[in-house]
Amino acid sequence: MTIDWIRVRERVAALAASPRAAEVFGGHSHRFELEPVLTPDELAEAEAQFGVTLPEDYRGFLLHAGRGGAGPSYGIFPLRRGRDGWHWEGDGADLASLARLREPFPVQGPDPAALDALLAERPEEEDFEDVDAFDVAYEAWDERLAGLLWNEDRTVGAVCLCHHGCATREWLVVSGPERGTIWSDDRVDEVDLRPRGERTTFGRWYLEWLAEAEERVRAPAR
Incomplete structure (x- = not known):
């Protein structure tokens, strides 16, 4: 599926202008604002640091929509360059081991x-x-x-991109057979990570959120 991320950015901006934008869960946090995009050189530098090529639809988001910001729940964690190199910023982003992103994500968790x-x-x-x-x-x-649940080996090959509050989060797999898919993290509720739907990609996940947000602001007021 080819996604027009520039058009997506325009749709997000339209949501920000809606008088009912605040009715979308998490909107008060990211305010439907997308951060500036990455340049191709910045993305290449980050991928060289991580030793991986990020999934194509997520690369498109970074290059044409934004490095982070508006998105599901409290938004997409931004990818930024700091004093020690590139990293994601957000509640739980530091759970990802950036030095182990090239290792295959373990589909099977604890017994x-x-x-x-x-x-x-x-x-x-x-x-x-x-x-x-x-x-x-x-x-x-x-x-x-x-x-059993929270050791670093459980999330190698994946980055934490979003949180829903109460320590529940979403991960994007960047290495291994599940590369490109989103996995839900409810380990705070003492359950293992699980795939979000049937091979839900970053692009599908984001577009589903965007469509639901648009429907929310268009729905008749209660």
């Missing part, structure tokens, strides 16, 4: 049976006579859960 077994072992405060003993037990259990 579901192992996760279920660990969740069943969650310490309950009423089972402890001493609150300090409960705290020690819970902290040890929580560390085991973090090692």
